[in-house]
Amino acid sequence: MSAPEMLKNGNPLLKYMRQDKLPHFFCPGCGCGQVVNAFLRACESLELDLGTMVGIGGVGCTARIPVYIDMDCLHGVHGRTLAWATGIKLHKPDTKVVVFAGDGDALSIGGNHFIHAARRNLDVTFVVVNNFNFAMTGGQVAPMTPDGAVTMTTPYGSSEPPFDLCKLAVTAGATYVARTLTASPPQMTTFLKNALSHKGFSVVEILSQCPTHFGRYALGSGSPKNLVEWIKSHTVPASAADKMKPEEVAGKYLLGEFVKAERPVFRGSTIYTAPCQGCAESKEAKA
Amino acid sequence: MGLESRVLTGVHFMQGNYAAVEGAIAAGCDFFAGYPITPANEVSEGMARRLPAVGGAFFQGEDELCSIYAITAASLAGAKAMTATASAGYDYMQEGIEYAVAVEAPVVVLDVMRCRGENFATQADIMQVRWAAAGDHEMIVLAPSTVQEMFDFTVRAFNLAEEYRTPVVVISEMSLALMRERLEIPEASAIPVVNRKRTTKQPSEYLPFQAASEFGVPDFAELGTGYRVIHSINPHDERGDIEWEPHAFERLYRRITGKVRENRKKISTTQRFMLDDAEIALVAFGSEVRPCLDAVHAAREKGIKAGVLKLDAPWPIPEEAIVETAANVGALVTVEMNIGRYAGEVERIVCGKCRTARATKNLGTPHTPDEILSVIEEVRS
Numbered sequence: 244m245s246a247p248e249m250l251k252n253g254n255p256l257l258k259y260m261r262q263d264k265l266p267h268f269f270c271p272g273c274g275c276g277q278v279v280n281a282f283l284r285a286c287e288s289l290e291l292d293l294g295t296m297v298g299i300g301g302v303g304c305t306a307r308i309p310v311y312i313d314m315d316c317l318h319g320v321h322g323r324t325l326a327w328a329t330g331i332k333l334h335k336p337d338t339k340v341v342v343f344a345g346d347g348d349a350l351s352i353g354g355n356h357f358i359h360a361a362r363r364n365l366d367v368t369f370v371v372v373n374n375f376n377f378a379m380t381g382g383q384v385a386p387m388t389p390d391g392a393v394t395m396t397t398p399y400g401s402s403e404p405p406f407d408l409c410k411l412a413v414t415a416g417a418t419y420v421a422r423t424l425t426a427s428p429p430q431m432t433t434f435l436k437n438a439l440s441h442k443g444f445s446v447v448e449i450l451s452q453c454p455t456h457f458g459r460y461a462l463g464s465g466s467p468k469n470l471v472e473w474i475k476s477h478t479v480p481a482s483a484a485d486k487m488k489p490e491e492v493a494g495k496y497l498l499g500e501f502v503k504a505e506r507p508v509f510r511g512s513t514i515y516t517a518p519c520q521g522c523a524e525s526k527e528a529k530a
Numbered sequence: 531m532g533l534e535s536r537v538l539t540g541v542h543f544m545q546g547n548y549a550a551v552e553g554a555i556a557a558g559c560d561f562f563a564g565y566p567i568t569p570a571n572e573v574s575e576g577m578a579r580r581l582p583a584v585g586g587a588f589f590q591g592e593d594e595l596c597s598i599y600a601i602t603a604a605s606l607a608g609a610k611a612m613t614a615t616a617s618a619g620y621d622y623m624q625e626g627i628e629y630a631v632a633v634e635a636p637v638v639v640l641d642v643m644r645c646r647g648e649n650f651a652t653q654a655d656i657m658q659v660r661w662a663a664a665g666d667h668e669m670i671v672l673a674p675s676t677v678q679e680m681f682d683f684t685v686r687a688f689n690l691a692e693e694y695r696t697p698v699v700v701i702s703e704m705s706l707a708l709m710r711e712r713l714e715i716p717e718a719s720a721i722p723v724v725n726r727k728r729t730t731k732q733p734s735e736y737l738p739f740q741a742a743s744e745f746g747v748p749d750f751a752e753l754g755t756g757y758r759v760i761h762s763i764n765p766h767d768e769r770g771d772i773e774w775e776p777h778a779f780e781r782l783y784r785r786i787t788g789k790v791r792e793n794r795k796k797i798s799t800t801q802r803f804m805l806d807d808a809e810i811a812l813v814a815f816g817s818e819v820r821p822c823l824d825a826v827h828a829a830r831e832k833g834i835k836a837g838v839l840k841l842d843a844p845w846p847i848p849e850e851a852i853v854e855t856a857a858n859v860g861a862l863v864t865v866e867m868n869i870g871r872y873a874g875e876v877e878r879i880v881c882g883k884c885r886t887a888r889a890t891k892n893l894g895t896p897h898t899p900d901e902i903l904s905v906i907e908e909v910r911s
Contacts, residue, residue: 261771264771293758294733294756294758295754295755295756296754297607297753297754310760310762310772313758314758315753315754315757315758315759315760315761316758316759316760316761316762317603317606317633317761317762318760318761318762318763318764318772319629319632319762319763319764320599320625320626320629320763323595323596323599323625323626325596326591326595326596326597326598326599326600326603327599327600327602327603328603329563329589329591329596329600329603330561330563330589330599330600330601330602330603330604330605330607330609330611331603331604331606331607331753331754333561333587333589333600333604334560334561334587334604334607334608334609334611335607335608335753335754338607338753338754355592355593355596356592356595356596359592359596510587511582511587511588511589512578512588512589512590513578513582513588514582515582515583517534517583
């Protein structure tokens with residue numbers, strides 16, 4: 244079905260998008276469209292009002308996601324998404340804020356903001372679309388590029404050890420952390436729903452295909468199908484990993500929810516409590 | 531009275547940095563983010579104590595970038611927001627200032643200029659505060675000369691930021707930031723407070739980056755209130771949509787620069803001291819105004835008719851006031867605490883209407899009156 248026909252027939256989620264901005268600029272086969280789909284399904288099933296929410300994107304392919312969704316949006320500065328989110332949440336704590344970041348945006352230039360937002364338990368949802376490289380700029384090595392992978396800036400293979408974003412998030416103090424993949428829309432939607440309903444810093448890492456760059460350079464194939472299969476073959480459900488031999492789990496991405504915890508959310512660096520009227524007298528009385 | 535009161539009406543003996551805190555809170559500041567840096571720490575420390583007690587939020591960001599973006603987003607969410615830093619910290623913030631300019635977010639940035647890596651007084655960053663951010667932009671920069679002006683100009687900075695929906699920078703030097711002198715805070719009712727104009731239109735009719743005139747300021751809609759606005763640094767049209775059509779973003783750049791530049795007479799006020807009969811005019815801003823006034827008195831005792839054109843706002847540069855002064859004196863001397871930066875702009879504007887000279891030094895302290903006097907005498911001879 245062509246894009247105009249799809250528009251005419253009406254995807255039920257289209258009403259949540261800026262339809263005049265379509266077609267979007269994602270490459271054919273990119274995972275970002277699937278993420279939009281899962282996110283809108285999650286919002287719909289939670290009956291969230293997008294008009295009262297703020298979507299944030301920095302710079303990168305993933306960062307364009309909120310631009311296509313019919314909601315308030317901050318966009319266009321690399322890596323500062325969580326700094327923006329902090330300003331909004333401290334001034335208007337009831338505003339729901341969702342950040343969409345690629346792996347470079349989230350953990351390269353934005354890495355410091357990420358660990359501090361996790362430490363503070365900032366009440367936002369941080370969706371990281373991990374496509375294993377800097378895609379918008381042409382396929383350079385990123386903090387989650389697999390060991391040895393060929394990219395435009397690692398022509399002889401990457402000798403940069405990658406981050407495990409979920410482990411980092413857990414260690415830094417995030418209170419909801421999950422990893423899923425575009426190949427499983429139901430799981431993606433479920434985790435996004437859980438993240439959106441969570442009070443505190445919720446992180447969802449979505450393993451996603453970039454056929455244009457990562458597929459062609461690292462895997463030698465620009466086929467989205469091959470890339471999705473490669474991702475699937477490199478994942479293991481966290482629930483199954485315990486029962487598997489270490490060599491079977493080595494080099495695999497664990498899928499699942501790693502943390503669901505409650506902790507006070509960030510309201511500012513120092514909170515003032517008005518002195519209680521009459522407390523001084525009662526202290527004196529006790530003395 | 532005290533911690534929970536927004537306006538501490540009365541006479542104080544206060545440090546410059548604290549005076550800025552009180553000015554901000556009196557102007558309605560309800561969000562502050564900052565990262566430790568000397569000699570601006572008293573602003574953060576003062577805000578940390580005062581702001582939460584008056585119902586605002588204080589946030590110590592993990593760095594300057596976080597701080598500038600946090601205040602910008604808070605501003606888009608409706609806050610009157612401020613940060614404070616010193617030169618090296620401003621380096622980092624210029625990125626966020628570029629964003630605030632592009633999405634027309636009112637924010638106030640206090641920059642206590644300091645020598646590279648050390649805390650000596652300087653005005654070496656007078657060009658940095660004008661030009662640092664990428665892209666076509668104008669900046670409003672206020673330069674107080676006294677602790678009283680630290681208070682008054684910080685109030686004014688918020689008001690200008692709200693009126694023109696743009697970042698406003700207040701610059702000071704250590705010589706002013708850490709100095710204590712008399713400050714009189716008026717009654718709350720006597721402090722003018724401007725609030726940005728909010729849209730009365732329905733979301734379906736609202737164009738977030740459309741102004742009523744070519745160089746106008748768009749009405750504001752707060753985040754999360756149903757207006758669904760894209761606030762992108764990317765070239766955008768009146769609707770906020772990212773727009774690659776060159777005429778659309780040229781229109782935007784013309785408006786966001788024009789709204790400041792075309793209002794420079796209102797923004798960039800000056801104060802004239804003994805200029806009416808002057809043969810020699812000193813042009814100065816910030817801490818340097820103080821020794822200039824002493825030097826002018828000393829010159830007059832020696833029979834040299836000198837005066838001072840004090841620039842309240844070095845940017846946008848008050849072209850008309852400089853031209854008018856140049857037309858009525860024999861020589862114009864730019865006095866600044868650096869190797870000579872603003873002087874180039876002054877001389878460009880004077881454009882031969884009178885002789886020009888410079889009194890410049892970057893030795894970590896303001897000029898002494900004698901140093902300025904010797905330049906006056908040299909120019910006269």
